Amino acid sequence: MKYSIFLFFGLILFSCSDKQKVTDTTKIVEKPTFSTPKKHTSLVQVNPDVTEVVESWEELKAVNSFVKKFENVSPREALTNALELRDLVKSLKDSLMPKILDHPSFYARVNVLHNETLRLSDLTRIPAITADDISLQINKTIAATNAVNSKITTVLKQKRFEEEVEVDLDRIGIDSIKINDITKNSIQKELERDKEGAS
Template sequence: MKQLVYLFLITVLFSCGNKNNDTQNKNQVIPKLSNAVEHTRLENVKHKFEKEIENWQDLKTATSFIKKFEKVSPNEAMSNALELRDLVASLKDNEIPKTFNIPSLHARINVLHNETLRLADLTLIPAITSEEVNAQINKTIAAFSSLNSKINTILSKKNFEDAIDVDINFVGIDSTKMDSVSIKTINSRKREELLNKNKKNK
């Protein structure tokens, strides 16, 4: 009889020990998903170019929203992932200002959209880890930074070309090595010069 009592006590103690271990493991996982983490800082469009994008509302809205992800917990990121995906989808599908409507910029928007889709997909994985969520947040912010960097490059080039005041007919340029922004600028200047000459002749 005593042996049965001892066996029962040992079983109960062992069972309680396992429950305590399970509780400790859960308590270790939950804080990781709830702890806010500093992520990659977003590269912004330069302040001097803000006027050039002031009417691009989709970009401004998506930029404002993604800044929330610079310091965020995995749980918070997951709760905002679907909205971020939808904002970037609007940026991708809606009209893009003429200055930025070039293939290289569209490519960066597509990459950003794909990263937001991956982030949103993580919300469907029950056993997702904080490390996996944090890594995808960094990839998403990096893709947005790449988009902003391209915008800065386009506007810097545009400003440089606008500042050049030379007769382009006397400049030797290999048109096959120019991007669409440069070609558009030169063609626009040629049209202006032609119109001015016609006005003078009249």
């Protein structure tokens, strides 16, 4: 009877130790999620038709070039580059931008981009961060960059369109208070051209 009890407990201990070995080997085989590159949102570039205004804006080129790397990146690599991206966006924010972009709506987009890069760089200090959290913040950062580039394209296309359109200044009438700054500048240039032509 004693031998059968010892044999029974021995089999139980032996079978438990085998299960422990199996689970330990599966943990070793798993691929770490922090090192696996993941595809993220694509970067929207400034439309090539209107890039002449921002051609010499080196800070914008540097940010776009660096953010392009985040389209297909592992969470670990993204965190490694987060601080450099934050500094590039800070220099973009502090740089001298083209006068046509000197508008609160554009500054708001640059500020949002700066805040998203600050959040991404803050993730480097959180030890319990997950790969999904990092991927989500990468997508937000790329989306904020896309908003900046789209705004540049929109403003420059609007300027080009207004320069090509002939405005009959006598027909604007009361609605002239509803036009924006770019249109007012275009009308002012048109008036100056008319005055020079009349002289």
